[in-house]
Amino acid sequence: MSRLARLINVPALRAAFTAILSIGCIRVNFQRATPSVEQGQDPPGLQAVLARVHWVLVSPSHPGNVGATARALKVTGFHQLWQVDSNHALAAxxxxxxxxxxxxSGADDLLQKAHHAQSLDQALQPCLLSLAFTARPREFEPPRRSLQQGLKEALDLLHLYPEAPVAMVFGAERAGLTNDELMSCSRVCGLAVNPGFGSLNLSQAVQVVAYFLRHLVMQEGHEGQ
Known part of the structure; x- marks a missing residue:
């Protein structure tokens, strides 16, 4: 290494470069700009809308499905996870x-903050609208809507009443929602799946609905309000 190279260190190079750029009153600011929204977070308006959607699992039987549901919700920006079970100890x-x-898988905070209700009626009490998801048509059921129609109705209410929540309701893995549980809800929705093989895992169903609702919120621009 030459003597000149040994004398010129990194701080000296930086000072020289700054001096060159300062000639003629030209100054360059190398400070990184602060983003308006913290990196890795949804905009506050979007967070506010998503926070008013309650995801209600009625008597889930498999703990793994509850955990996978938490992951599905967190990845789409939701965090209001509810369990309905008359046995509080079992739910916990x-x-x-x-x-x-x-x-x-990293959504442990949703599990830690999950809500519990003794009955579905108790869980739905504060909600403007509740959408029940089931693959089985019943003889007596609330008005049936397509997924798009149901989510649009829910989003319209969230926009009109900025303090009240809505609920997405999912039944137990084996039998789904009972007739009585279904009748506690405002609307019934189904997913457009293969009629010859329409059985979705609980967390998969939640993931589909959560994604479409998030997409609808962003598409309609409510996240900026």
Whole structure:
């Protein structure tokens, strides 16, 4: 290495470069601009809308599905997870189960903050609208809507009443929602799946609905209000 190279160190080079750029009163600011929205977060307006959607699981049987549901919600920006179970201890145990934590895959905070209700009526009491998701048509049921229609109605209410929540309701893995549970809801929705094989895992169904609702919120621009 030459003597000149040894004398010129990195700080000296930086000072020289700054001096060159300062000639003629030209100054260059190398400070990184602060973004208006913190990196890695949704805009505040979008967060406010998504926070008023309650995701209600009625008597889920598998802790892993609860954890996977938490992950599905967090990746789409939702965080209001509810469990309906008359057995409070059992509901709490599901959230602490190693399978739930493993399937949450980083969404443990949603499990820790999950809400509990003794009955579906209790969970839905504060909600303007509740959409029940089921693949089975019933003889007596609330008005049936397509997924797009149901989510649009829910979003319109969120926009009109900026303080009240809406609910997305999903039944137990094996049997789904009972007739009584279905009748507690405002509307019934189904997913456009293969009629010959229409069985979705609980967390998969939640993921589909959560994605479409998030997309609708962003498409209509409510996140900026």
């Amino acid at each position: 145990q599901r959230l602490l189960d190693p399978q739930a934590i493993a399937m949450a």
